Amino acid sequence: MASILISLFFIISFSPAIAGISNFESDINDLQTYIVYVQEPKHGNFSKEIDLESWYHSFLPATISSNSIDDDHQSRMVHCYRHVISGFAARLTAEEVKVMETKSGFISAHVENTLQLHTTHTPRFLGLHQNSGFWKDSNFGKGVIIGVVDSGIGPTHPSFGDKDMPPPPAKWRGKCEFAGGAGCNNKIIGARNFLNKSEPPTDNEGHGTHTSSTAAGTFVNGANILGQANGTAVGMAPLAHLAMYKACDDYNGTCPESSVSAALDAAIEDGVDVLSLSIGLGPYQHKEFHANAIAIAAFKAVKKGIFVSISAGNWGPKPFSVVNDAPWMLTVGASTTDRSIVTSVQLGNQETYDGESLLQWTDIPSEQLPLVYP
Missing domain, CATH: 3.30.70.80 (Peptidase S8 propeptide/proteinase inhibitor I9)
Known part of the structure; x- marks a missing residue:
């Protein structure tokens, strides 16, 4: 009986503590x-x-x-x-x-909301010419600092060479977090990681490198894929400086809103002139402006004289698929260009169908092959 009473005493005495521990772990x-x-x-x-x-x-x-x-x-x-x-x-x-x-x-x-990560011919398609007109008159963006919030950057990519690039403007206050500053030059003047501060802002996914080169990649002659679309690759402001603020996961393509906000906060402090973001909420996930930290951050940036360009989404042309639609930002949607890389398939009944492919076979055997539907 004494043993039972002692056991009950311990259960009664320590149950609240056990419950407290359980609630703490739950919290x-x-x-x-x-x-x-x-x-x-x-x-x-x-x-x-x-x-x-x-x-x-x-x-x-x-x-x-x-x-x-x-x-x-x-x-x-x-x-x-x-x-x-x-x-x-x-x-x-x-x-x-x-x-x-x-x-x-x-x-x-x-x-916090979780955001998602949303061609060589484009300048010519837009009527931009290297030796005359608006592009030349604007000095190719010389002296402008473009801050890109994305998945990092590949500093060895040829689009980020700094030949003929001037040094950063005196107002620049940013940092380069590549080891020893080896990944930065007069083109990439800043690079920071707000997703994992213990790692360099390297792009292992490719998205940030792509968007950065689209914004400010320098002239790269002989750009092609498997021999197709050979030409000169160049960004919209080839003489502008780049600052990368890594806030997106390389592997799953997600961007925590808190990290993106921290990146934007640093970009404003560093002295960028333009902010470029190709990220946003998914379709049908619209948030009111007061609950959208990116819209609020962009508003603060615009008040300080920074131009904010941000993607319209990845899900067009479906209805109601446009995101990042605050009126103080430039919401940018992609369109088509006036070329395609055509590959034709001829069936056994001699019907020919055109499609697009970077693989342009020249030695396909003449015998009939089965048509496989995935």
Whole structure:
């Protein structure tokens, strides 16, 4: 009997603690990244980064210390913003957000959105000529700094050579996070990683390299794929400088809204003239402007005189598929050009069908081959 009573004593005594541990683990598992908006401090902006971080930390519940980490050993405070919003990104539970809502100066918070990553002939198709006209008159973008928010950049790509490129403008305040600065030159004047700060801003997916070269790639003669479409590859502003802000995952093509906001915040601080983003929400995922951190960040950039160009989406021409439609941004949609690389298939009944393929076979055997439908 004494043994049973002792056992009951331990169960009664320690059950609340066990329940508390269970609830704590449940809360930790419910952590999500929130974008938190707060009022600007009444005494003005903080000159030191550490003071700004301390101000933002004051909005967190008292149970979260300045060095709190989650189960993945990540800091609960993800990003502190200076320019794009008055606020920060933090790993929080819904209950912790409710506690923050009672604090003076708190405005709102929402779970971050996950964005997605949305040709040599284009300049000629647009009527741009190297030796005359608008392109030449605009000096090919010389002296302009284009900030690209994407999946990183391949610094050894020939489109990013810096022959005949002037040094960066004196106003440039950016950083190059390639080892020893080896990936930067007078073309790529800045490169930073906001997705994983321990890794260089290298593009392993190809998307960021592609979009950067489209914006400001230098003239590359003899560009082709398997001998097709041979010509000169060039971006729209071949003498402009590039700054890459990596905020997107190379492997799954997703871009956390908190990382994109941090990249935009840094780009404004660094002194870019143009922001180029080829990312956005998926179709039918439209958010009101007050819950769209990218639209808010772009508005702040435009107020500071920065031109913002952003993709219309990847899902046209379906109805209601355009994203990034805030009126203060230039929403850019792709179109077709006036050429195609044709491959013809002749069936056994002598009917011929034209399609497109980069493979232009010249030695296909004359015997009939089976038509396979995948």
